[in-house]
Amino acid sequence: MAADPRTLQEAVLFFADPVNCREYVVARRWPNGVICPRCGSDRVSFLEKYNRWQCHAGHKDRQFTIKTGTVMEDSPIGLDKWLLAMWLLANCKNGVSSYEIARALGVTQKTAWFMLGRIRLGMQDEKTGGKIGGGGGEVEIDETFIGGKARNMHKDVKERRQREGRNTGGKAVVLGMLERGKTVRAEVIVDRSKESIQPVVRANVERRTEIFADEHLYNWRMPNEYSHNVIKHLEAYVDGNVHTNGIENFWSLLKRGIGGTYVSVEPFHLLRYVDEQAFRFNNRKPMDDGDRFRYLMRKIVGKRLTYAQLTGKEAGYQPEENLAVSSLIWTAVTSNTRTSISNSTSRKDAAAGRKGPSATPTTSTSTKGLVNLPYLQTLASKLAV
Numbered sequence: 001m002a003a004d005p006r007t008l009q010e011a012v013l014f015f016a017d018p019v020n021c022r023e024y025v026v027a028r029r030w031p032n033g034v035i036c037p038r039c040g041s042d043r044v045s046f047l048e049k050y051n052r053w054q055c056h057a058g059h060k061d062r063q064f065t066i067k068t069g070t071v072m073e074d075s076p077i078g079l080d081k082w083l084l085a086m087w088l089l090a091n092c093k094n095g096v097s098s099y100e101i102a103r104a105l106g107v108t109q110k111t112a113w114f115m116l117g118r119i120r121l122g123m124q125d126e127k128t129g130g131k132i133g134g135g136g137g138e139v140e141i142d143e144t145f146i147g148g149k150a151r152n153m154h155k156d157v158k159e160r161r162q163r164e165g166r167n168t169g170g171k172a173v174v175l176g177m178l179e180r181g182k183t184v185r186a187e188v189i190v191d192r193s194k195e196s197i198q199p200v201v202r203a204n205v206e207r208r209t210e211i212f213a214d215e216h217l218y219n220w221r222m223p224n225e226y227s228h229n230v231i232k233h234l235e236a237y238v239d240g241n242v243h244t245n246g247i248e249n250f251w252s253l254l255k256r257g258i259g260g261t262y263v264s265v266e267p268f269h270l271l272r273y274v275d276e277q278a279f280r281f282n283n284r285k286p287m288d289d290g291d292r293f294r295y296l297m298r299k300i301v302g303k304r305l306t307y308a309q310l311t312g313k314e315a316g317y318q319p320e321e322n323l324a325v326s327s328l329i330w331t332a333v334t335s336n337t338r339t340s341i342s343n344s345t346s347r348k349d350a351a352a353g354r355k356g357p358s359a360t361p362t363t364s365t366s367t368k369g370l371v372n373l374p375y376l377q378t379l380a381s382k383l384a385v
């Protein structure tokens with residue numbers, strides 16, 4: 001068996017063996033030998049019987065597993081399922097819903113939702129590559145609205161927002177910045193004001209870069225820092241390279257993913273969906289499925305996400321203050337999702353999932369289900385990049 005699966009079928013077969021799973025992750029996480037994630041020492045021994053290592057240094061919590069210190073930490077779900085979930089999320093063009101993951105991997109919908117949230121954290125761009133643009137690069141900048149109607153918003157929030165003059169019609173605003181031929185950056189912002197847009201552009205785009213944007217640019221342009229090209233959408237022709245076709249293509253992928261695959265996107269979670277779509281967009285061809293999966297594997301190591309962080313309930317976090325759109329809950333139940341729910345082996349799980357991520361994930365029974373290979377393959381072929 002090839003040690004490096006390149007297709008979903010190879011991945012399913014290869015990761016069915018727990019030893020393969022462990023060795024695969026160990027080789028990528030610790031290419032120079034296993035080290036203790038708590039103290040960095042390489043004086044560790046493997047305890048075969050317990051499938052974990054023990055550090056010889058004299059600190060607390062000397063034992064650790066392959067999951068310790070990664071987004072999988074504390075999860076009772078097996079590596080086989082984690083790795084397949086990563087494969088699907090890395091490679092399905094429009095994303096994959098928790099209902100689909102639940103059915104494909106034999107876990108509850110709530111568990112699948114939690115796994116996906118953690119994997120999306122792994123997909124986040126650390127922006128270690130510096131800013132985009134510069135060196136003659138051309139950057140398209142555009143905003144898009146995602147989400148539902150003001151009537152779904154809590155009355156107080158709606159009134160306050162109207163009072164503060166940043167009513168966005170109940171929708172969340174995403175600002176996208178795409179360097180032509182290269183990568184996209186996208187962030188959720190409070191509104192389309194100059195105060196909201198300018199700092200994000202400054203943080204992401206090199207000074208002096210040539211910017212392409214629509215007429216809204218007149219409201220936030222920074223002529224001393226960037227050179228600007230304004231697209232007049234009302235005119236019926238494309239004026240040479242003055243267009244925003246690149247970022248509009250990204251928006252259509254993002255909206256297709258959110259509208260067609262996910263049941264609901266709350267603003268707090270929206271930024272993670274945006275990150276997920278940006279990950280696939282930035283790692284598109286010539287990368288193949290195996291390449292994208294291996295790249296994601298590298299990224300998940302060293303990141304950890306607790307349930308409280310995932311749901312925004314961690315002490316001190318006030319989603320309303322951060323995004324000002326927290327009461328917005330956008331529900332887009334599509335035919336695609338309905339099929340998944342009605343075919344689900346557990347209607348109860350699907351119903352529980354609809355209530356949202358308010359409770360602790362149920363994991364006690366969710367590790368017993370089996371991977372549903374035929375369904376997984378159908379899903380993957382339907383959703384291929």
Ligand SMILES: [Zn+2]
Nearest residue numbers: 036039055057
């Ligand atoms: Zn140690």
